[in-house]
Amino acid sequence: MNKFRNKVAVVTGGNSGIGYxxxxxxxxxxAKVVITGRRKDAIEKAAKELDAFPFVADQASVNDTQLLFEEIQNQFGKIDIxxxxxxxxxxxxLIENMSEENFDNVMNINFKGAYFTLSRLIPLLNDDASVVILSSIVAATYKPNSSVYQASKAALNSIAKTAAAELAPRKIRVNIVSPGPTRTEVLSKSGMSDDAVQNLFDSLANAIPLKKTGTPEDVAKMVIYLCEESAGFITGSEFVIDGGLTL
Incomplete structure (x- = not known):
């Protein structure tokens, strides 16, 4: 139960879903865990429940990420996970109807934000640290009406693999976890009603070979494995967790 004893971990978006x-x-x-999130009340509530350290930060803001760097450096010194x-x-x-506002919102959080979170925190990573980036199976799919989200994840996968190559000399491993349909709050936050979300997941479960959708805990277990010593020879790899949907 103490495989990460004396390790410092940082989880962005840690107040709900897969991050939580x-x-x-x-x-x-x-592990000593720092969780970040945009909503002060939500991130502090989650931190109290988890016995984690809260930090209010918007991943889309490079300035917030710089403040996160300074806080971690001052309080913990280094990052292991x-x-x-x-x-x-x-x-x-559709692409022809896409708004610039939606494009910027998605790219600023999913791609730019993730990129500069990695960029700014690299100096704090211990040698032999583990970096895991949450992507999605949509990075390799090309469904109508999802061009921006799909592109943001595809770009993220490219950067993750480049980072794996750049950080390998320090024995820092960078891997990608790509879930399929997973029951989190992300769809509700996008504006879908509870009934619409439930109907969507029921439909998806029927299309998945294992006849069920994933849970945040399913994904968390893979992330944990990639941070263990037993995964010490794995880097630059993508792990798909989708119940066989993309077979």
Missing amino acids: ATAKELVKHG LFINAGITGSSG
Whole structure:
């Protein structure tokens, strides 16, 4: 239960969903965990529940990320585990109808924000640290009405692999976890009603070979594995967790 004893972990978007489930597992295994989020009340509530350290930050803001760097440097010194998890789906629509506002919102959080979170926090990473980036199976799909979200994740995958190559000399491993349909709050936050979200997940479950959708805990367990010593020879890899949907 103490495989991460004396380890410092940072989880962006740690107040709900996959980020929360992963932070919970990290704390359970002995890590000191910093969770970030945009909403002060939500991130402080989650931190209290998890016994984690809260930090209010918008991943889209490079200035917030710089403040996060300074706080971690002052309070902990170094980072052993970095889980770049925060992201949004944005609104759906055809390319010809896409708004610049939605494009900027999605790219600023999912791609630019993730990129500069990694960029700014690299100096704090210990040698042998583990970085895990949350992507999605949509990075390799090309469904209508989801062009911006899909592109943001595809760009993220490219950067993750480049980072794996750049950081390999320091034995820092960078891997990608790409979930399929997972029951989190992200769709509700995009404006879908509870009934619409439930109907969507029911429909998706029927299309998945294992006949069920994923849970945040399913994804968290993969993230935890990639941060363990037993995954010490794995870097630059993508792990798909989708119940066989993309077979």
